[in-house]
Amino acid sequence: MIEKQMAIQAPELSVAKWFNVDAPLSLEQLHGRPVFIHAFQMLCPGCVSHAIPQTQKVYEMFAKTDLAVIGLHTVFEHHDAMTPVSLEAFIHEYRLTFPIGVDTSGTGHLPVSMERYGMCGTPTTVLIDRDGILVSHKFGRIDDLSLGVMIASLLARQTTPAGTDTGSPQTDNAVDAVECGPDACPAT
Amino acid sequence: MIEKQMAIQAPELSVAKWFNVDAPLSLEQLHGRPVFIHAFQMLCPGCVSHAIPQTQKVYEMFAKTDLAVIGLHTVFEHHDAMTPVSLEAFIHEYRLTFPIGVDTSGTGHLPVSMERYGMCGTPTTVLIDRDGILVSHKFGRIDDLSLGVMIASLLARQTTPAGTDTGSPQTDNAVDAVECGPDACPAT
């Protein structure tokens, strides 16, 4: 797990198409509520086996007014294989009900939001506090116990003094493969 | 698990495109060797989590000259989402190395080989003996212990008297959902 901690304002998402929402979402409109973002690709094995079901579980566990949960389809490889048409069928077959946005294609092979956040690959888990501050940013598999601790710490805090993060347990499983492994797909 | 047992000659496969082979395969050319066919869809959750890794494990366990293993991509829903382009990326990301054929599109929503075999959905596991006789045909999840027993029984037999199947353990988990469940996608 590679973690970057930045006491900076979380950049706005750039989304080309939304699923499972009545109207497009923006981080700006979610101010006042912590936000959990799961960046994934539908053909990333570690996302499918672990991080996507975990996100669905998080979504079902908390009231929508307590925690906003967003899936972000950040395709950085096999673009023809993971179109919105394929994603829609994937969402249907895996019975995903949380809001999912398709990250806007960029000028390179990385999509726009993924580049703004400096994500290393999929799955990436991003936590944003009530003030819109980017609290943590992790690439790779996060176990459920650690994630529960991270989310509850975020829910408990009312303001985020810059540079402070007491919530994350000390785990550090570096992912440096160039190809997708069972847990993660790095963007090279 | 729905099982059909027919002491009939296994119908030939109709395949539009092959992956992981040097030359197209046919059941006819495999006579003399038992054949294990796993029919799947790349967006069928039960295939992805269980049956596809199981097929990869079977493929790695036996010498190619002892047992032929074939994956068959039998798309009967979301056709635009599961094209050969998407399948190729899926095979790459999940590191599948066994031969995989794309079942030829039919006149209805079922592809040709799937219709010839009367398959109920995905995953379906088909076993064919050395004489090309269809020995068993199961829809749904098969646990590893039962599958090991089935394959070894097939390898042990030299000829197949019609109507005889002593190899399959007594399991019968009927799948009758209309939507994909965690274990299987029925073709309606």
Next chain:
Amino acid sequence: MIEKQMAIQAPELSVAKWFNVDAPLSLEQLHGRPVFIHAFQMLCPGCVSHAIPQTQKVYEMFAKTDLAVIGLHTVFEHHDAMTPVSLEAFIHEYRLTFPIGVDTSGTGHLPVSMERYGMCGTPTTVLIDRDGILVSHKFGRIDDLSLGVMIASLLARQTTPAGTDTGSPQTDNAVDAVECGPDACPAT
């Protein structure tokens, strides 16, 4: 999962023998620190497969000065089969390193601490806040995500107004079997 919430002072533990400690522990001496107690039996299948490894994981995740973790061997059945001699071998073989106390035998079949807390069986998870207030008390399997949320909520709170518990996610899997099931052993 059966949950009892009481804004009462957590009763002191009664322990006949300690493992993995330099000196006996007491709740009194742990004031100022939240306490996580896992009540188990070494022959309770749900404890062995899930709750005991979970407790070991919690123990390794947090600094000892942040969270106190205690295992409590609350034998209420098969007393001759789960003596301290057997428990010691169990602790060795399962490589448990958190402090474990043997609940003192009572006048009935329930041991003393188990009776003081009104536990329904094993596994039971008890959370006590910095002020020694019993915050939650759950019988049965708790998934890792929920437990992470519960512990971090406890760590975040500085005082416990009576009757308030905001930390527990809404889960309620009642266990009413009379025999041990895969997840829990009820004390009848």
Next chain:
Amino acid sequence: MIEKQMAIQAPELSVAKWFNVDAPLSLEQLHGRPVFIHAFQMLCPGCVSHAIPQTQKVYEMFAKTDLAVIGLHTVFEHHDAMTPVSLEAFIHEYRLTFPIGVDTSGTGHLPVSMERYGMCGTPTTVLIDRDGILVSHKFGRIDDLSLGVMIASLLARQTTPAGTDTGSPQTDNAVDAVECGPDACPAT
């Protein structure tokens, strides 16, 4: 997994006490039927999490007249912690229904049957053919698919020419730890 293959007559079991039987069993009386023996210890983690449930599954899968399944409690460490009294409670709590014999104490720390078979530790899986010939003898975790293949190969063969074993897949995971690991406890 350490495998020894010997085309020798399987030595008779020496059992001090039986559970789950009407009358004591012997290999001699089982001639004509293949025999599956699972040697375990109730405090061996790899036995409890994997090999014992696997044995229960094998027991339920085959007719008793086709395959004899025997559990053998081969205690070679922590003797005071794994007495027949503790074993009886263990069998009850884990709902084991296959015949289980307590290996007779020997003059050293290894029990008698364990020594006769030259077992390296627990779990050990022993297969004996219809003629009473010891066909295979494996220490450590066996995956379900491999075990299914081994058992069905044994059921399919009618006689055992000395020195021949075609049934076992090529797996070889040597276990050389001196302490119990997650998969196995070696007898040192």
